Amino acid sequence: MGRSPCCEKAHTNKGAWTKEEDDRLIAYIRAHGEGCWRSLPKAAGLLRCGKSCRLRWINYLRPDLKRGNFTEEEDELIIKLHSLLGNKWSLIAGRLPGRTDNEIKNYWNTHIRRKLMSRGIDPTTHRPINDSAAAASVSQDQIIKTISFSNANANSKEGEKNVTSSAGIVIISKEEENSPPLKERCPDLNLELRISPPYPYQQQNQEPFKSNSSSSTTSTLCFVCSLGIQNSKDCSCSNGVSSGSSNNSGGHGFLGIKAGVLDYRAWR
């Protein structure tokens, strides 16, 4: 209501982008960097809305995009990340260098969804389809799942132990699990979750997400930060806002992997 449109629609092109438009956009961003999408079209001489330019750049023109088919490993990683994050495509994309949220979303809807169905797995709940009803009746604390971020994290220390998120998810190191239920294609990503009471109820004396915890063996980012979400209001650690990371653009690494997207403002 009363919200101003993002652009003057009467004077903007819509639909497929032409080669010339692409070239203009690329040239402009190379010269001036990303950002200020609203004024970019005019400055670049494009009859497009800023959002459209942003989308075109992010989803199609960025030079670090992989393009091409998804690998089996990427498939499995997407499935696992989706089981953890749900339809947070941008977060999932952040863990897949060279892939965009739109691309992953499309790929999910066209390929993976079907693939899971054919395996008898509900793509929404990631449970066996026959099991869905039964699963719904299981009490929360009977559901044991584990997230292991163990060896994928190049910076992680040995012996990294449980981490409890502010969302009440306990992340358990892999070594505590004796019998992994699945044969992992990505052994560094064990995404089982343990649903447990929210953080305040279970951690009376510890503040597991304080990044400057004195523990020398634990990299204690909050769950939000561990997902690479910067400056989130959900951040419960002190790292989120002004991370000491040497890479300002990357934010926290998830599984020790910095966000795979380059910061093209650096071109300036």
Add this chain to the structure above:
DNA sequence: AACTAAGCCAACCGCATCCTG
């Protein structure tokens, strides 16, 4: 060869969130 259905993906839309004055 022509038609139809299904698949695929780029792009749009509207809402949510963030940022700034």
Add this chain to the structure above:
DNA sequence: GCAGGATGCGGTTGGCTTAGT
């Protein structure tokens, strides 16, 4: 603290391509 603008995100759509008949 608030309002309004800017940006980001996820859902959806539309059009092109490919496969099937």
